Amino acid sequence: MILEDRSLATVQRSMGDPTISYPLWPPLVLGCPATGTDEIAYPVEVDYAYDRVQPELFAPTTGPRAGLDRWAPLLPPLRAPGLGEGGTPLVDLGDGVYVKDESRNPTWSHKDRINRCTVSAAVVLGAPGVVVSSSGNHGASAAAYAARAGLPAIVLASAGAPPAVDSFLHAYGATVLTVPAEARWGLMREIVDRLGFHPLSNLTATHTGHPFGPEGYKTIAYEIHAELGVPAAVFVPTGYGELLFGVGKGFAELRRLGLTDRVPRLFSCEPAAGGPLAAAMRTGLPAAQVPVGPTAAYAIDCAVGGYRGVHALRASNGRALLVSDAELAAARAELAGQGMWTETSAAAGLAGLRAEGPSADGPVVCIATSSGFKDLDTGSRPADPIDPTWPAIERRLRAAGIST
Template sequence: MNGSSLAIRQRSLGDPSIEFPLSPPLTRGCPRTSTDEIAYPVEVVYDYARLDKGLFDQAPGPDIGRWSPLLPPLEAPTLGEGGTPLLEFDGIYLKDESQNPTWSHKDRLNRVAISAALTEGAPGVVVASSGNHGASTAAYAARAGLPAIVLASAQSPAGVQAFVRAYGAQVYSVPVDERWPLLREIVDRLGYHPISNQTVTHTGHPYGPEGYKTIAYELFLQLGRVPAAVFAPTGYAELLFGTWKGFTELRLLGLAGATPRMFSCEPAAGGPNARALAEGTPAAIVELGASEAYGIAGSVGGHRGVLAVRDSGGEAVLVTDEEMRAAQRDLARQGVWQELSGAAGLAGYRKLRRDFDGPVVCIGTSSGFKDMGVGEEVFPVRAGLTVADLAP
């Protein structure tokens, strides 16, 4: 570890002048600014004046505990999250988050969120998730010795549901519209710590997105500078916001002179973040169409993504399943198999067709093993083959 946490309080994103003690985590958003229509998240505030900037002299590597002064208190043991590779493809970069312990970016969030459950003395944790988040929560809870309940979508791939169950969590496949009411009941009656959202628009866990700041720290060290633009697959926009906040801290600390423009890349079948930005609202709820990018396809947005895009001078980009598949195929041909949702960043960059004065980073969030239909296709055995039968 590199010192104790400098986290000192929570602050409303609806009104930054409103502050709360650091504990307990406000898992249902800001109680003073939220309404029946819009829920505002809170964020963690740090005593930056006490930070030893030598923290950024280290090389990036696994275990986000290396950044502990700029994270909430880390009580959960590591699984070696972070330190993921930055790969160059055709003049841009891919930050490959599929190289995390459970093969997705969610491990950074869960190291922090499970730590909060331990700090608060919770008897267990509960999460509603279609895949990556549930698997990561189950893994980090198991590592920390905490019981976990995962409310999985009945439509999520069978392989992903098996992946979640492998860590020993109690996993229940329930209809999507029943997950949040059941989660709230588990929190209220059993005292379990919620690792996912409970509110009308997304607030999620207040500490969790802080883990994504470490992506910004790593990119800064891997590139030797701040990128000009970052394209992130976006559902609830916790990844987008956390990465953006990490870059704003680097500027605040005087380590970087600029911040990148942040681009949210959502499935065209939904796009609540794009809707909120277009309409100038804090967050939006939209009707969701069909998409196989189930990891980021959602009808409910949150205020974090709006802040990250708006304050960075970025844009919201809507991408189709076909555009994501094309990006997924091209990455696979260069040795990286991303989940369809994980290819949304590259698809968004290609769709925007914009030149930038500096490096461009697309975040790839998860392994292709998590996709719909993976492992279901049966391939025939072909006996008696000779070289003449092989494709050139």
């Protein structure tokens, strides 16, 4: 097995007991076998030979955007070809508030950072294909990176998936299986067991997901640090907590390497209709399950959480926030007023900041995860023809607040 020689990844380390480690291969998609139980699955994370990281890795660069390849030493082996993921803009909203706009990635979401890493694992293992359970960003991104790597992709989607996302999936040639949401994880395990496809999303009772995936999210922290230094806080739209964990780990690595002396406070921002991470923090559990209600933030409306999110909040002295649909809609409108069209879930970071209030300690960053193209109501507004005469035009302009 020939691996990418730039990666300094060494082992998989248990998050349930950091004294326990496993070889880097194969990725432990079911979490740590020594510490997991039927009720709680503890993930593993990738460890690195940090003493071999060269200082020039974090030197300023003015060259062309290099994607995740720039950070290859601190990522699992990148064997799948990239699509130019990463390098997204940090947009200044004023008053010390910045938005990291992840909708500028190749499939218009933050998920491209993890799928470069997870599809690479499938390539290394020689898997005949990949399978993912998703009705949105994750599935679309996985399908794109699988297509780029020449692998078939199976996406288990639910009937509530936005039609625009369904079109997105088929454009990449994915096999889309629309099944009841509660059946997806069980069917995914069958596909893994029967066909040998490599799983790119969760298989366990509480969330572990793919151990290589959150490593891709670390690069968001690297990019923020390169432009802004260490912000006072980062507000993160949160479903299973992988993004939250990855951003926290990235800043922790910068401190470990002596490039900073602190980490930002992390704020998880979940829809109030669910909120398993908030429940886990409130009860002191390593992970929790909660009932979920209806919300426009379907992409992060999770019934089950995982230990990664709990770890990230504790390590950064952070907090778990719950945001209402009204707060999400207001944040989405604010972003649109600044020229950024996001889906409702992607506005959760800014919604959390506006609910929490500004920090007096320095700049804050809100992560906006994906494009408004992915939202449930996209394309649902019917055309509204108007009589092409000046009086009719004038009435419409006045109604819009435009002086004539």
